[in-house]
Amino acid sequence: MKRSVIGLLSVIFILSACNNSNEKNNKVNEPPTSVTDPVKDPITSLLITSTTGGSKGIGSWTTFDSSSVSVKDVVTAEGGPIPSSVPLDMGVIDAQAGFAFNSVTGLFYGIIPNRLRGDVVVFDPKKDSLEHVATIPPIYIADASKPLSQYFTAPAISPDGRSLMMIAQSGGPNLPQPPVDSSQVTSGALVHLNIDVSSDGYGQFTPVYGMYEFGQNKDYKQRINKVSMVPLLASTPIGDVIFLVSNFTASAYSVKNNTQLNYDVPAKAFAIAPSNTLDWSKPWGLVDINSNNIDDDDVNAVLGQPAPQASYDITRNEFVFATEQAPDNTWIYQKDGPAVAVNSVDIGVLNSSRGAKNPVAIIRQYGSDYYLLTAGDGPNIAPELDAAAFFEITNTDQLLDRARLSAYWTGKSERRVPVGLSSSRTTGYHFVNATSTIGANQFDNYIVSKFWGDIDNLPVTSNSEFLDTSLESLLQDAGVMPSLIDRYDYNGLARKNLFNGSVNDGYLINGVPAIGGLPAEPRADRYVVSLATLGGKHGHGAIIKYDRVTAEVVSVPLGNATAGFPLGKPLQLESGVVLGGTLNRVNSGVNPQRSNVGVWTLDITTKKIQDFALPDTDSERNDGRWYTRAVNPPKGFAKTKNGQIWGTVVYEIFDPISPFIAGAEYYPYVAGLLSFDAKTGQPSGELYLFGESESILDADFTGAVAHDDKLSFITPALRVEDNGAKGQRLWFVDVNNRDANGRPDSNFILFSPEASSVAAGAWKIPFAAAADNESGDFYVMTTAIENDTEVRIHKAVLGELISSEISISTVVSGPKDGLTDLPGTPLFQASDGLFYYLTNNAKLMLFNPNNSTVTVLADFTLNETITSANGFITEPEQGVIMGIVSDSSFTQPSIYRRAFSFNLDEKTWFTVDVTKNTSVEDQYLGITAVVK
Numbered sequence: 001m002k003r004s005v006i007g008l009l010s011v012i013f014i015l016s017a018c019n020n021s022n023e024k025n026n027k028v029n030e031p032p033t034s035v036t037d038p039v040k041d042p043i044t045s046l047l048i049t050s051t052t053g054g055s056k057g058i059g060s061w062t063t064f065d066s067s068s069v070s071v072k073d074v075v076t077a078e079g080g081p082i083p084s085s086v087p088l089d090m091g092v093i094d095a096q097a098g099f100a101f102n103s104v105t106g107l108f109y110g111i112i113p114n115r116l117r118g119d120v121v122v123f124d125p126k127k128d129s130l131e132h133v134a135t136i137p138p139i140y141i142a143d144a145s146k147p148l149s150q151y152f153t154a155p156a157i158s159p160d161g162r163s164l165m166m167i168a169q170s171g172g173p174n175l176p177q178p179p180v181d182s183s184q185v186t187s188g189a190l191v192h193l194n195i196d197v198s199s200d201g202y203g204q205f206t207p208v209y210g211m212y213e214f215g216q217n218k219d220y221k222q223r224i225n226k227v228s229m230v231p232l233l234a235s236t237p238i239g240d241v242i243f244l245v246s247n248f249t250a251s252a253y254s255v256k257n258n259t260q261l262n263y264d265v266p267a268k269a270f271a272i273a274p275s276n277t278l279d280w281s282k283p284w285g286l287v288d289i290n291s292n293n294i295d296d297d298d299v300n301a302v303l304g305q306p307a308p309q310a311s312y313d314i315t316r317n318e319f320v321f322a323t324e325q326a327p328d329n330t331w332i333y334q335k336d337g338p339a340v341a342v343n344s345v346d347i348g349v350l351n352s353s354r355g356a357k358n359p360v361a362i363i364r365q366y367g368s369d370y371y372l373l374t375a376g377d378g379p380n381i382a383p384e385l386d387a388a389a390f391f392e393i394t395n396t397d398q399l400l401d402r403a404r405l406s407a408y409w410t411g412k413s414e415r416r417v418p419v420g421l422s423s424s425r426t427t428g429y430h431f432v433n434a435t436s437t438i439g440a441n442q443f444d445n446y447i448v449s450k451f452w453g454d455i456d457n458l459p460v461t462s463n464s465e466f467l468d469t470s471l472e473s474l475l476q477d478a479g480v481m482p483s484l485i486d487r488y489d490y491n492g493l494a495r496k497n498l499f500n501g502s503v504n505d506g507y508l509i510n511g512v513p514a515i516g517g518l519p520a521e522p523r524a525d526r527y528v529v530s531l532a533t534l535g536g537k538h539g540h541g542a543i544i545k546y547d548r549v550t551a552e553v554v555s556v557p558l559g560n561a562t563a564g565f566p567l568g569k570p571l572q573l574e575s576g577v578v579l580g581g582t583l584n585r586v587n588s589g590v591n592p593q594r595s596n597v598g599v600w601t602l603d604i605t606t607k608k609i610q611d612f613a614l615p616d617t618d619s620e621r622n623d624g625r626w627y628t629r630a631v632n633p634p635k636g637f638a639k640t641k642n643g644q645i646w647g648t649v650v651y652e653i654f655d656p657i658s659p660f661i662a663g664a665e666y667y668p669y670v671a672g673l674l675s676f677d678a679k680t681g682q683p684s685g686e687l688y689l690f691g692e693s694e695s696i697l698d699a700d701f702t703g704a705v706a707h708d709d710k711l712s713f714i715t716p717a718l719r720v721e722d723n724g725a726k727g728q729r730l731w732f733v734d735v736n737n738r739d740a741n742g743r744p745d746s747n748f749i750l751f752s753p754e755a756s757s758v759a760a761g762a763w764k765i766p767f768a769a770a771a772d773n774e775s776g777d778f779y780v781m782t783t784a785i786e787n788d789t790e791v792r793i794h795k796a797v798l799g800e801l802i803s804s805e806i807s808i809s810t811v812v813s814g815p816k817d818g819l820t821d822l823p824g825t826p827l828f829q830a831s832d833g834l835f836y837y838l839t840n841n842a843k844l845m846l847f848n849p850n851n852s853t854v855t856v857l858a859d860f861t862l863n864e865t866i867t868s869a870n871g872f873i874t875e876p877e878q879g880v881i882m883g884i885v886s887d888s889s890f891t892q893p894s895i896y897r898r899a900f901s902f903n904l905d906e907k908t909w910f911t912v913d914v915t916k917n918t919s920v921e922d923q924y925l926g927i928t929a930v931v932k
Contacts, residue, residue: 107125170186541557636703714729
């Protein structure tokens with residue numbers, strides 16, 4: 001059973017005596033009596049932070065007893081996951097996010113999507129509580145290099161309430177494309193999630209059907225490029241199936257009215273079913289709804305782009321759905337459902353120039369008729385042809401106008417359109433989500449346009465009033481209209497508004513409303529639940545619940561109510577306060593003009609956590625003064641001899657001129673060197689910008705390191721130096737010596753793929769340098785020589801002045817010196833004066849600067865797993881190196897995560913399972929010693 005609080009961890013020891021570097025770590029139930037306690041003098045606690053851990057999936061701080069390595073305290077961020085609203089804009093076609101009702105438990109399960117994957121949550125309508133089920137991990141199928149992603153549609157739940165079925169719209173193997181098209185297209189998969197809380201497999205994800213399997217080994221036109229329809233789960237004469245219609249894909253290479261040069265991929269209607277009806281996590285396969293050729297293009301293909309919601313008529317055993325064929329034709333398809341003996345006939349009803357544009361959903365009405373809901377189109381045609389509407393499809397296949405939804409019509413492009421429909425079979429009511437045509441993407445663009453300015457308005461700078469404009473005013477000024485949840489009667493289609501979006505409760509609603517309630521409820525289908533992605537108490541959206549018994553609306557806010565999303569390597573200050581970086585500050589969504597990242601501080605004694613904003617500034621360049629804000633938090637911190645605390649942060653300059661000068665691929669990101677108060681951890685306001693880059697956001701930017709009063713950090717993926725070389729700058733800054741403006745003196749080395757560079761073509765610095773506390777020299781690793789992969793370690797020796805020439809030499813070179821694996825953590829100098837690091841395949845390495853040798857000390861790989869490392873290592877006790885490694889399968893990364901403790905003197909080590917105290921999304925894991 002999944003525990004709601006991760007602190008109820010039963011620690012599992014996995015120990016080994018590892019007498020040589022090649023032995024594997026073997027799991028045993030109890031530690032041998034000869035093995036001593038991992039930490040002899042328990043004067044410290046061990047702290048692990050998790051970015052998306054905890055019962056809410058938005059961050060946790062777990063302290064372990066240093067003697068028993070058992071959990072002492074867990075502080076969990078309160079709130080809910082943050083949806084990425086931009087991909088869900090105008091969810092008529094690709095994004096039908098939302099919830100599904102579990103008729104067994106009475107709970108609503110939903111996907112809170114982000115740009116790549118997302119989080120699965122469960123909402124209790126009686127308690128109005130939201131709990132985190134699991135973060136969707138990167139899942140790989142068919143040995144593909146691209147993981148499944150884009151979980152933008154509402155899920156389906158099995159009748160027994162134990163299985164959640166989700167559609168990934170992207171990922172998996174590349175599909176064949178027309179001979180003129182070299183693009184790489186993937187098609188996603190159907191994914192199973194175990195939601196049976198009594199099962200040992202609770203929370204486990206399993207891909208059960210890859211969309212690449214449809215028409216496998218056939219022509220590209222007979223394949224499926226994408227499925228964005230909401231999965232329709234239907235109980236048919238042969239059992240439960242999921243019905244889907246894939247997207248129509250228009251090729252940019254097609255020549256109009258030329259069948260020989262038509263490379264478009266038509267939409268396909270198909271159904272899939274579990275191979276084992278008792279275990280839906282087993283593989284699924286196609287079932288016949290057409291003929292014996294169940295994946296043949298001629299049988300499955302339909303005209304136009306399908307509406308995102310279809311319907312199943314159990315009486316007729318037929319699936320009904322709509323498609324839109326440009327320019328204005330809407331097709332209605334009725335496909336016979338699967339039966340023991342199949343005798344299918346397709347019926348297409350063509351509607352031309354009736355205003356039935358942008359079909360959203362088809363639902364079964366009382367009797368033998370269906371209703372078609374359309375979103376309408378464009379502001380320039382008369383409302384009777386342009387507005388959203390309900391149409392009736394009669395049992396004689398006629399299409400009748402039933403209701404024009406005038407509440408959504410404005411006569412302008414800024415209007416509301418229906419994007420999701422759910423109907424109650426017990427009451428006959430139809431529930432509609434209607435959202436703004438001006439959505440989150442346009443809202444983001446509006447804010448950026450203010451930063452850039454225009455012919456009538458000066459650009460926003462760091463002291464502009466615009467930065468403190470309320471969210472409500474911003475949304476109104478951008479033209480974003482508040483969304484609606486409406487109910488339509490089953491007979492006359494009279495409208496009743498249930499919820500009108502607001503900044504406080506939830507402003508922009510996406511996708512399908514879910515309806516449901518247990519039989520014991522005083523009213524059938526008591527609850528209506530929807531997902532809002534803007535507004536709410538914290539500005540990051542909300543879960544909206546309408547109670548049909550009380551007629552009350554409840555808003556459960558998303559986003560963190562307390563400090564959350566901790567990232568990187570924390571630092572304990574002399575005051576006892578622990579300082580770290582956060583990906584999202586409390587209530588940052590209410591003020592989207594400013595940076596959402598920041599730092600957190602934790603009082604170990606009181607467990608009080610708070611967060612602070614990072615300073616913004618302006619950059620003068622290209623004859624302008626441009627707003628500049630932080631976009632990535634510090635991953636680590638450095639303390640200089642003078643007692644100052646420093647960190648490096650990625651800043652974005654909102655300069656619209658540079659792309660025109662340097663090309664469309666240029667994005668002005670820079671490194672910001674920040675100071676923090678040595679007692680409280682709050683940013684002191686001291687900020688200096690360095691370097692300029694195209695892809696600094698994608699770099700593993702691991703912060704600054706210090707020796708005496710000198711700091712070192714990197715600015716990766718440099719755009720273009722004066723000599724035309726690309727590479728990275730390794731910076732050195734002297735905080736004690738400053739120019740007339742107070743800026744610290746600095747110098748840098750350019751690591752470039754050019755063979756004539758100072759490091760002879762060595763570049764691709766993965767982590768910040770490490771300082772030798774004895775000599776004052778700095779050591780840095782590179783992972784490429786010109787265009788080839790090769791790991792090297794270099795030594796940088798500073799002159800008497802920071803401005804003096806820096807001496808650089810390569811001390812370890814590639815496989816001949818023992819460097820065969822890429823680094824997974826930065827170099828770390830232990831108390832013995834030697835340097836240690838983890839490789840990305842979880843080997844603990846020793847680098848001896850005295851003789852420039854590299855040695856393998858331990859291999860933390862478990863049998864039958866793929867073990868990796870990506871984070872940092874520390875020395876919580878003298879002579880004991882600790883860190884975290886992740887174990888993966890061939891289809892799913894980071895299934896388990898283990899903390900290890902390596903005794904440098906005895907060369908022995910053990911590991912502890914910390915899976916429940918971390919998350920698959922944690923990108924920079926490690927262990928920090930903290931003292932109470």
